[in-house]
Amino acid sequence: MMEIHVEGLCKAYGGRPVLTGLSAVFRPGITCVAAPSGTGKTTLLRLLLGLERPDGGIIRGAGCRWAAVFQEDRLLENLSAAGNLRFALGEVPGEAGELLARLGLDPSDSRPVRAWSGGMRRRLALARALLAPAEALALDEPFTGLDGENRARCVELIRERGGGRPVLLATHDLTGLEDAPVVCLGEK
Amino acid sequence: MAPKLRPWSVALWLLAWQGGSVALAAAYPHGGLLLASPVQAALRLLELLPSSAFWRAVGNSSLRIFGGFLLSCALALLLASLAAGRPWLRDLLGPPVAVVKAVPVASFIILALVWLDAEALSLFISALMVFPPVYLNVLEGLRQTDPKLLELARVYRIPFRRRVWGVYLPQVLPYFRSAASLALGLCWKAGAAAEVIGLPEGTIGERLYTAKVYYQTPDLFAWTAVILALSAVFERLFLAAVDGLAGKAGA
Numbered sequence: 533m534m535e536i537h538v539e540g541l542c543k544a545y546g547g548r549p550v551l552t553g554l555s556a557v558f559r560p561g562i563t564c565v566a567a568p569s570g571t572g573k574t575t576l577l578r579l580l581l582g583l584e585r586p587d588g589g590i591i592r593g594a595g596c597r598w599a600a601v602f603q604e605d606r607l608l609e610n611l612s613a614a615g616n617l618r619f620a621l622g623e624v625p626g627e628a629g630e631l632l633a634r635l636g637l638d639p640s641d642s643r644p645v646r647a648w649s650g651g652m653r654r655r656l657a658l659a660r661a662l663l664a665p666a667e668a669l670a671l672d673e674p675f676t677g678l679d680g681e682n683r684a685r686c687v688e689l690i691r692e693r694g695g696g697r698p699v700l701l702a703t704h705d706l707t708g709l710e711d712a713p714v715v716c717l718g719e720k
Numbered sequence: 721m722a723p724k725l726r727p728w729s730v731a732l733w734l735l736a737w738q739g740g741s742v743a744l745a746a747a748y749p750h751g752g753l754l755l756a757s758p759v760q761a762a763l764r765l766l767e768l769l770p771s772s773a774f775w776r777a778v779g780n781s782s783l784r785i786f787g788g789f790l791l792s793c794a795l796a797l798l799l800a801s802l803a804a805g806r807p808w809l810r811d812l813l814g815p816p817v818a819v820v821k822a823v824p825v826a827s828f829i830i831l832a833l834v835w836l837d838a839e840a841l842s843l844f845i846s847a848l849m850v851f852p853p854v855y856l857n858v859l860e861g862l863r864q865t866d867p868k869l870l871e872l873a874r875v876y877r878i879p880f881r882r883r884v885w886g887v888y889l890p891q892v893l894p895y896f897r898s899a900a901s902l903a904l905g906l907c908w909k910a911g912a913a914a915e916v917i918g919l920p921e922g923t924i925g926e927r928l929y930t931a932k933v934y935y936q937t938p939d940l941f942a943w944t945a946v947i948l949a950l951s952a953v954f955e956r957l958f959l960a961a962v963d964g965l966a967g968k969a970g971a
Binding site: 581582583597598599600602604606608610611619620621622664 | 868869871872874875876877878879882885886887890
């Protein structure tokens with residue numbers, strides 16, 4: 533069973549420490565990374581994704597295939613939903629239509645995503661991560677801009693599709709995720 | 721942005737040109753030689769059109785000048801792609817690019833005449849004029865590539881070819897398009913000048929030179945109109961191809 537271990541993880545920017553000796557184990561299923569803004573949630577995910585190097589500490593098991601929802605949507609603005617999925621995944625998976633529909637998106641919408649609302653774009657970014665053939669998911673505030681109903685749909689789908697793999701979900705709001713283990717950062 | 725050519729404005733200037741030519745012809749015994757009228761130039765062009773020598777000259781010049789443009793674009797794209805991630809290569813290419821940008825084209829033409837055959841001159845000069853704007857613009861386009869999309873591509877392990885189509889091309893093509901538009905005008909101007917100096921046989925430049933030697937000002941204007949037309953046609957065709965590529969890449 534795949535697990536990701538971090539031990540004594542440290543990271544600072546310009547002399548300002550953001551992570552100071554964090555140790556945690558991320559097992560299959562959702563683990564919430566909860567913290568106020570600016571206290572290292574995004575930094576932790578970036579370190580695990582290999583986008584930055586830690587100043588100290590050890591990360592084990594994170595060299596796997598990841599999919600992510602970043603702080604920003606990171607979509608190709610001039611492409612449709614299908615074009616964005618094709619870019620990231622190489623093809624539009626057969627299950628994409630059903631998943632998009634469950635997220636309240638129209639799978640046949642061929643408009644470029646620049647014409648979409650913030651909430652729709654966020655859900656598409658989540659769909660892209662959930663459809664990717666990844667061994668672990670890093671979701672950085674995936675519910676930004678979503679109303680209660682859409683948030684609940686997203687939580688349900690993350691639970692369904694994240695079961696067998698570690699899902700790191702950085703959020704400041706644990707509504708609907710009360711049963712998930714929580715790693716707290718930067719408690720002030 | 722290029723000023724829009726209004727038909728009334730063009731007609732007014734053609735009338736002024738016609739008036740100037742008529743006035744010079746009336747004022748001096750050989751005044752008509754100094755400035756051929758637009759009607760004379762158009763009639764001369766109509767005479768030239770059916771001749772095989774005309775089309776041979778058009779073909780030879782187009783092949784060399786547009787060939788130089790294409791070769792230079794390919795080299796500029798390659799070197800800009802390599803230099804984007806290699807500061808040492810950017811630094812290495814900096815001085816020659818600055819020199820080519822700053823030195824008058826006539827100096828290069830004369831120097832190239834020492835090195836090359838007259839036939840290769842316009843190709844070389846055209847390529848030389850095209851390289852700096854295309855290289856510098858493409859480099860700038862690559863520099864502006866969204867690092868967040870590159871991170872996304874890295875995390876999702878998106879293959880290089882798809883990265884090029886999805887991230888780099890949409891970013892670089894607008895820069896390349898604007899440089900190509902500028903460079904196409906430059907390469908025709910510089911290429912024709914090179915032919916006038918190098919006199920390769922059966923080219924537009926040679927015909928321009930002959931027109932100058934024999935005071936054939938209608939020929940001079942007719943051939944100049946041909947250069948303008950060729951430059952415009954090649955620019956439209958090339959930019960349409962770039963736009964087609966941009967549409968496919970989602971730029």
